[in-house]
Amino acid sequence: MAIYLVQHGKSLSKEQDPEKGISETGVRETERIAEVAAGYKVDVKRIIHSGKKRALQTAEIFGRHLAPVEGVEKGEGLKALDDVTVWSPKLEPGAGLMLVGHLPFMEKLTGLMTTGSVDIIPFKFQNSGIICLDRDSDREKWLIKWSLMPNIG
Numbered sequence: 387m388a389i390y391l392v393q394h395g396k397s398l399s400k401e402q403d404p405e406k407g408i409s410e411t412g413v414r415e416t417e418r419i420a421e422v423a424a425g426y427k428v429d430v431k432r433i434i435h436s437g438k439k440r441a442l443q444t445a446e447i448f449g450r451h452l453a454p455v456e457g458v459e460k461g462e463g464l465k466a467l468d469d470v471t472v473w474s475p476k477l478e479p480g481a482g483l484m485l486v487g488h489l490p491f492m493e494k495l496t497g498l499m500t501t502g503s504v505d506i507i508p509f510k511f512q513n514s515g516i517i518c519l520d521r522d523s524d525r526e527k528w529l530i531k532w533s534l535m536p537n538i539g
Contacts, residue, residue, distance in 0.1 A: 388520035388531055389477050390430060390450065390484040393511040394440040405439040415514040415536040416444050417454055420451035423516060431482030432456035436464035438488070444514065445486040453522050454484070464488070468493040470504055479521045479528075492517075500529040510538055 395412030399405075408416065423430075430452045435445035437460040449458040463472045464487035473495060477483065486493075492511050494504040499519055502510060508530065509517055515535040519528045 388413040388479060388518045389481060389498060391426070391519065392444060392484060392486045392509075392512050393489055393492050393515060394436075394438070394486060395443040395447070396513040403439075404465060406444045407439040412440070412444075415446070417445045417451075419514050419516060419534050419536060420448045423448070424451040425533045428452060428516075428518075430454045430484045431483040433458040434461035434464065435459075435486040436461070436466070440487045443489065445462075445484075448484060448486070454482075454486075461485070464491060466491050470498050474498050484516075496530070496539060500530060502517060502527065509533065512523050 394417040395408035397406040397412060398409050400406060432454050433445045433449050436439040445458050464485060464520055465470065466488040470491060482506045489511060493507045496509055496517060497506045498504050511517065515533060517533050518531045520526045520531040
């Protein structure tokens with residue numbers, strides 16, 4: 387089992403929704419990725435989101451499809467500019483944890499976990515996409531095990 391990082395679904399503009407909830411396209415793409423993940427039997431135990439409307443909506447869609455036994459909840463420190471070093475020591479390979487948040491936080495966390503630096507961005511996130519990070523017991527750094535993205539282009 388691994389940890390899963392998700393950038394929220396595509397959001398509406400502030401003019402359309404002051405809280406910037408996810409758009410119809412964002413809902414469709416999140417549903418599609420969540421269905422694929424469920425089909426692959428991705429084992430998520432708990433989903434934690436930033437609390438922003440678009441992250442909550444994305445987390446709820448994944449929650450419906452993946453049925454995490456520990457549920458879906460709001461967490462602290464997952465907003466775009468929050469300090470990723472707060473989360474990195476908390477992440478354990480066997481936790482089955484999915485974090486749903488924002489850029490640049492997700493990119494910086496991935497960089498820190500895989501390279502040891504928040505300044506190296508080893509993967510380009512897409513809205514609604516999942517990055518699976520895992521670590522062998524004999525390795526200090528994490529690896530990108532797989533990803534599911536809405537677009538391949």
